[in-house]
Amino acid sequence: MSDFYETGPSKPVTESIRVDKVSPKARRMHNIRAIVVVILAILMLIPILVMTQTAFKTRADVVSVPPTIVFKPSLEGFVFLFTERAIAPPGRIKALQEAAETGDLSLFDRVALNSGQEITGLSDYVGRLTNSLIIAGLSTVFAVVLGLFAAYAFSRFPVAGKDDLMFFILSTRMLPAVVVTIPLFIMYRQLGMHDTHIGMILLYTVFNLSLSVWLLKGFIDEIPIEYEEAALVDGYTRMQAFYKIVLPQAITGIAATAVFCLIFAWNEYAFALMLTSDTARTAPPSIATMLGRGGIEWSAIAAGSLGFLIPVAVVVFLLRNYLLRGVTFGAIRQ
Amino acid sequence: MATIELQKVEKKFGANHAVKPMDLTIADGEFVCLLGPSGCGKTTTLRMISGLEAVTAGKILLNGKNVTWSHPSERDIAFVFQFYALYPHLNVYDNIAFPLRAEGEKKEAVESRVNEVVDILRIEHLLKTKPGKLSGGDKQRVALARALVRRPAAFLMDEPLGALDAELREAMRAEIKQLHVAQNATTVYVTHDQVEAMALGDRIVVMSDAVVQQIGTPAEVYYDPANLFVANFIGSPGMNLIAGKLHDGRVQVAGGVDTIPVPVGYRNTLPAALNGAGDVTIGFRPESAILADDGDIAGEIYAVDMHGSYKLLHINIGNGATSGIVHVRADRMVTFPIGSAVRFSIDPKMMRFFDPQSKQAIQQEVTQ
Numbered sequence: 001m002s003d004f005y006e007t008g009p010s011k012p013v014t015e016s017i018r019v020d021k022v023s024p025k026a027r028r029m030h031n032i033r034a035i036v037v038v039i040l041a042i043l044m045l046i047p048i049l050v051m052t053q054t055a056f057k058t059r060a061d062v063v064s065v066p067p068t069i070v071f072k073p074s075l076e077g078f079v080f081l082f083t084e085r086a087i088a089p090p091g092r093i094k095a096l097q098e099a100a101e102t103g104d105l106s107l108f109d110r111v112a113l114n115s116g117q118e119i120t121g122l123s124d125y126v127g128r129l130t131n132s133l134i135i136a137g138l139s140t141v142f143a144v145v146l147g148l149f150a151a152y153a154f155s156r157f158p159v160a161g162k163d164d165l166m167f168f169i170l171s172t173r174m175l176p177a178v179v180v181t182i183p184l185f186i187m188y189r190q191l192g193m194h195d196t197h198i199g200m201i202l203l204y205t206v207f208n209l210s211l212s213v214w215l216l217k218g219f220i221d222e223i224p225i226e227y228e229e230a231a232l233v234d235g236y237t238r239m240q241a242f243y244k245i246v247l248p249q250a251i252t253g254i255a256a257t258a259v260f261c262l263i264f265a266w267n268e269y270a271f272a273l274m275l276t277s278d279t280a281r282t283a284p285p286s287i288a289t290m291l292g293r294g295g296i297e298w299s300a301i302a303a304g305s306l307g308f309l310i311p312v313a314v315v316v317f318l319l320r321n322y323l324l325r326g327v328t329f330g331a332i333r334q
Numbered sequence: 335m336a337t338i339e340l341q342k343v344e345k346k347f348g349a350n351h352a353v354k355p356m357d358l359t360i361a362d363g364e365f366v367c368l369l370g371p372s373g374c375g376k377t378t379t380l381r382m383i384s385g386l387e388a389v390t391a392g393k394i395l396l397n398g399k400n401v402t403w404s405h406p407s408e409r410d411i412a413f414v415f416q417f418y419a420l421y422p423h424l425n426v427y428d429n430i431a432f433p434l435r436a437e438g439e440k441k442e443a444v445e446s447r448v449n450e451v452v453d454i455l456r457i458e459h460l461l462k463t464k465p466g467k468l469s470g471g472d473k474q475r476v477a478l479a480r481a482l483v484r485r486p487a488a489f490l491m492d493e494p495l496g497a498l499d500a501e502l503r504e505a506m507r508a509e510i511k512q513l514h515v516a517q518n519a520t521t522v523y524v525t526h527d528q529v530e531a532m533a534l535g536d537r538i539v540v541m542s543d544a545v546v547q548q549i550g551t552p553a554e555v556y557y558d559p560a561n562l563f564v565a566n567f568i569g570s571p572g573m574n575l576i577a578g579k580l581h582d583g584r585v586q587v588a589g590g591v592d593t594i595p596v597p598v599g600y601r602n603t604l605p606a607a608l609n610g611a612g613d614v615t616i617g618f619r620p621e622s623a624i625l626a627d628d629g630d631i632a633g634e635i636y637a638v639d640m641h642g643s644y645k646l647l648h649i650n651i652g653n654g655a656t657s658g659i660v661h662v663r664a665d666r667m668v669t670f671p672i673g674s675a676v677r678f679s680i681d682p683k684m685m686r687f688f689d690p691q692s693k694q695a696i697q698q699e700v701t702q
């Protein structure tokens with residue numbers, strides 16, 4: 001060990017690394033840290049794994065103690081998620097039992113037989129998820145587009161009272177959502193915007209705008225003004241310079257900002273609970289209220305949460321390269 | 335190609351003058367260098383010509399047309415920025431083609447024109463590369479290509495070689511000169527490096543503290559500086575400036591042993607300019623001093639720099655109170671021990687005089 005300091009590492013160093021990180025001890029510490037990080041990452045993923053498993057479990061598997069790790073997957077949870085059901089009359093159960101003995105039952109009939117419930121119609125889950133997609137998607141687009149123009153102006157033009165305005169914009173985010181829900185509820189009811197898509201899109205856009213302006217201003221500040229000036233003398237207008245020069249260079253920041261806005265709008269619960277009831281109700285409050293209806297269908301709730309998780313996961317996955325560069329806020333840029 | 339004319343052009347940032355009223359006429363095809371220390375207003379002047387900065391007062395004429403308030407894109411000029419400002423998201427080809435596309439040129443026309451300039455600057459092999467991967471010299475060439483491609487009326491360059499290392503700088507300097515000779519385009523070139531300005535400029539505009547100090551050819555600003563600032567700023571080292579006194583047609587170097595006869599060209603102007611006061615500043619270049627045992631001025635060797643083909647002596651001519659170092663060029667083969675006594679004379683034809691009060695040069699009589 002001690003002759004490391006005499007002989008140096010056994011293999012020539014061919015990577016960029018500080019001297020004190022080359023010793024076998026330092027390398028071992030590095031590996032230990034890496035293992036700890038991996039373990040933490042796995043711990044974080046366990047709830048998602050449990051949720052995913054639960055979504056595919058039957059009612060018996062869900063409540064069994066100890067929990068089953070290996071089980072026969074079932075779509076029961078998804079059937080419960082997408083349907084409305086009622087207690088089946090005894091005659092119906094009997095008929096199903098007889099049918100089961102003679103031949104195959106359809107998926108729905110099997111679920112009905114197992115749970116003693118009869119399917120009476122489609123649930124509102126798909127509608128709620130669609131609401132979430134529309135409201136979160138559009139509000140993100142508006143927040144980013146408006147934020148981009150505002151951030152550009154703050155970054156490039158001599159706006160009077162710039163610092164105070166920027167602080168004011170940030171301060172709109174300092175109040176906890178619960179504090180403003182009541183006044184908003186009253187305002188929205190007066191204006192007829194309660195439980196409307198427009199109302200929710202407007203609310204989330206306004207709420208996200210502060211974040212969007214602040215993040216994007218940082219990204220645009222990083223782009224030297226010389227590029228635009230070069231474009232101006234090269235024969236372009238200011239607007240053209242913005243589209244052709246600033247926008248492509250800000251794309252990393254725009255993607256990062258869009259993801260942050262989308263995640264907020266997608267997950268938002270308190271406003272959605274107060275300000276929507278049916279037409280514009282989004283997924284978060286609707287999944288939560290499933291808890292309250294009759295027996296708790298854990299597998300249906302897990303299935304609903306899984307469906308709720310997928311869109312954001314897909315967006316984050318698609319934009320992961322931008323995000324990695326974006327969340328460092330230009331620190332690595334030269 | 336174009337002429338550029340500045341009439342009393344002035345720029346204030348708040349209460350501070352970045353450029354005080356300035357007159358400058360640049361002929362078609364001329365290469366003019368704006369030279370001065372950092373912060374003297376060179377960049378601001380260039381930006382006013384390009385329209386990136388609005389003037390506070392004055393008029394700018396391009397080809398005789400008043401463009402003072404025209405949009406930068408309407409002025410038909412190309413700007414080469416100090417750090418090139420190559421668009422990082424576009425490859426070299428698209429960077430060079432960018433100005434042409436603003437004019438809505440056809441694809442084939444763009445391509446043939448880009449290929450033309452790419453040929454001139456020998457950067458064919460870089461066309462697909464993004465600017466981030468280019469070396470300093472190549473970035474510079476691409477920036478020049480982007481400026482050339484549109485055949486603008488004039489080129490404005492802001493310290494284009496400032497970011498390059500010394501060796502590359504000299505090579506690129508020659509390339510820019512070559513390019514100018516070939517294209518004969520009106521060029522305004524900003525630099526704080528007087529060697530660069532001397533090498534490139536047809537004329538040099540020396541600026542300091544927002545004021546134009548002198549406009550002249552490299553030879554004029556070198557041999558006949560208009561004032562003490564220019565005398566000191568041009569040349570490395572600058573002109574030697576020593577205090578003297580005029581009486582009875584001879585000047586006495588402060589602390590010096592011998593008096594020197596006033597050179598022919600100054601016989602009448604010098605007494606007239608000094609108005610009887612007698613105090614004068616004498617200027618001479620290091621190469622205008624002649625070492626001789628019977629020289630007029632005595633001093634002692636303070637330091638010796640070997641410059642390869644010659645030696646530069648630092649000679650202390652101060653006699654106690656008026657301590658002063660002057661620089662004198664000497665033979666590289668001769669040894670000068672530190673502390674030894676030397677004497678030298680000043681070539682009378684190369685001697686210049688300045689008024690220590692006004693700091694302005696005293697004019698010579700025009701000799702027929």
Ligand SMILES: Nc1ncnc2c1ncn2[C@@H]1O[C@H](COP(=O)(O)OP(=O)(O)O)[C@@H](O)[C@H]1O
Nearest residue numbers: 347351352370371372373374375376377378379
């Ligand atoms: N946008 C600006 N706002 C305020 N002052 C400026 C601005 N640009 C330049 N200045 C000032 O004007 C003076 C001249 O600057 P500049 O033209 O950049 O000098 P140079 O290019 O000769 O180094 C400097 O004192 C500088 O601080």
Ligand SMILES: [Mg+2]
Nearest residue numbers: 373376377378
């Ligand atoms: Mg400058």
